[in-house]
Amino acid sequence: MAKTGEIAAFALGEKKTAMVNLPAQFVTSSTADMKGQKYSDLVDYADNSEKTSDLNNESITDLIDLKEQFSKRGYANRNSAVTETHPIFGNDKLNYDNHDISVLRKNLDEAQENGNNIHELAFSIRGDWLVKNNLYDPETRMIDQNKLKHAEQSIAKTLINNGFNLPLGEYEDDVVWFGVIHQDTDHLNMHLWFAKRSRETRQEMLKQEGKYKGQPIGVIPLEVIEQAKRQFRKQLMSSQELRRHQEILKCVGGFKKEIVEAAPDNLLNDRHAKAIKQIYDALPQDMKGRWQVGNAQLTAGKGKMAKANQLTNQLLDDLFDKELKPEYEGFKSLAQEYDAINIEDQGVIHKGQRKWSENKEDELRKRLANQLYKHLAQIE
Known part of the structure; x- marks a missing residue:
C-alpha cells in the first residue's frame, strides 16, 4: 500500500486488483504491557495541538503492523490521513467528539487491564470500485464517508458476534470498538479496532493448550472474514x-x-x-x-x-x-x-x-x- 502524500488521490485503472482486502491482526495485552504501550495510544483528541505531528508519520505506508501503530501516538486520527475534524467513529456515532474520545480511551485501557486482546481489521478499497459505486469522485476527490462508516458499523457486529466460538461481548457495551477512514494511500483504507472490556473467563473463548494456554483466543476464522467482506461489498454497492x-x-x-x-x-x-x-x-x-x-x-x-x-x-x-x-x-x-x-x-x-x-x-x-x-x- 503506497503512501501518496495527498488526500483522496486514489489509484485508478487497477482492474485485476480486489475491490476490498481485509487483513486481520491482533495484539495481546501482555505484549503491549511488556513494551509499555497502551491500547488508548491509538487514538487522540481532535485538538490539532494535541494531534500526532505529520512529521512523525512521513514514513507510514498504512496497514502497518498493529504492534507498530502503538508507537505512533494518535495513529488512527493523524492529520495527514483524515479530512474530518472528528474522524473517529463507533457503534453509536459517525463522528466522536473529545468527550467521546475520552470515554473510548478509558474503555480501551479497561480492556487492556483485564487481559484482553485488541483486534484490527483494515478494509483496503480500490479506487475504481469506489467510482463505479458512486462512493468517490476523482475530480473533486470527495468520498461518501457516511455511507462507508454505516457499512463498517454493520460489519463490526458480524465480526464481534460471529468471529469467535461465542459472541465476544457478554453483555451490552462489553465490547469497545472504533473505526476511521484513511485517505493518504493509493487505496482508501478503513480501519476497525475492537476489544472486549470485561475479563474473559469463558473456557470456549480461551486457549486450552500450548504456549498461550489460558489467554483469550485471537484468530478470527477466514470464513468469517470472507463473510464480512461479502456483506461489506453488498452494503456499499450502488443500486445499479x-x-x-x-x-x-x-x-x-x-x-x-x-x-x-x-x-x-x-x-x-x-x-x-x-x-x-x-x-x-x-x-x-x-x-x-x-x-x-x-x-x-x-x-x-x-x-x-x-x-x-x-x-x-x-x-x-x-x-x-x-x-x-x-x-x-x-x-x-x-x-x-x-x-x-x-x-x-x-x-x-x-x-x-x-x-x-x-x-x-x-x-x-x-x-x-x-x-x-x-x-x-x-x-x-
Whole structure:
C-alpha cells in the first residue's frame, strides 16, 4: 500500500486488483504491557495541538503492523490521513467528539487491564470500485464517508458476534470498538479496532493448550472474514450495480431450471439408449438405491462410482452439444460474465481456486447425474 502524500488521490485503472482486502491482526495485552504501550495510544483528541505531528508519520505506508501503530501516538486520527475534524467513529456515532474520545480511551485501557486482546481489521478499497459505486469522485476527490462508516458499523457486529466460538461481548457495551477512514494511500483504507472490556473467563473463548494456554483466543476464522467482506461489498454497492448482479444471477438460475426440467425427456430417447445402457452396466450393483455422485466431481477417477460418473459426464457433453445447446450456452455465458464481476470485486483468481462458473457447472452436472441415477435405480 503506497503512501501518496495527498488526500483522496486514489489509484485508478487497477482492474485485476480486489475491490476490498481485509487483513486481520491482533495484539495481546501482555505484549503491549511488556513494551509499555497502551491500547488508548491509538487514538487522540481532535485538538490539532494535541494531534500526532505529520512529521512523525512521513514514513507510514498504512496497514502497518498493529504492534507498530502503538508507537505512533494518535495513529488512527493523524492529520495527514483524515479530512474530518472528528474522524473517529463507533457503534453509536459517525463522528466522536473529545468527550467521546475520552470515554473510548478509558474503555480501551479497561480492556487492556483485564487481559484482553485488541483486534484490527483494515478494509483496503480500490479506487475504481469506489467510482463505479458512486462512493468517490476523482475530480473533486470527495468520498461518501457516511455511507462507508454505516457499512463498517454493520460489519463490526458480524465480526464481534460471529468471529469467535461465542459472541465476544457478554453483555451490552462489553465490547469497545472504533473505526476511521484513511485517505493518504493509493487505496482508501478503513480501519476497525475492537476489544472486549470485561475479563474473559469463558473456557470456549480461551486457549486450552500450548504456549498461550489460558489467554483469550485471537484468530478470527477466514470464513468469517470472507463473510464480512461479502456483506461489506453488498452494503456499499450502488443500486445499479446490485441490479446488474441480481439480473445475471436470476438469468443463470433461469437457464439452470430450463435445463433440469428438459433433461429427462431429452436423455431418455433412442439416441442416448446405448450410452445409458453403458452407464447402467458401470454402476456398482451392490450400491443400488444409493447411487450418488457424492462430493467428487464427475471426472474424478477414484471410487466405485468413477466409471459411471465419467460415462455420465460424456453423455451430458453430448446432450449440451445437441438437444440443449442454446440453454447450456446461455447458462455458461452468463456464469462466465459473473466470473468477470467477481474478478472486479475480489481480484484475479489464484492458482488452485475455482471460478464461480466452474462450481455452478459442477452443481448442474451433479444434479442431472443424480437425477439419472435415481431413474436407473427404479429399473428392474
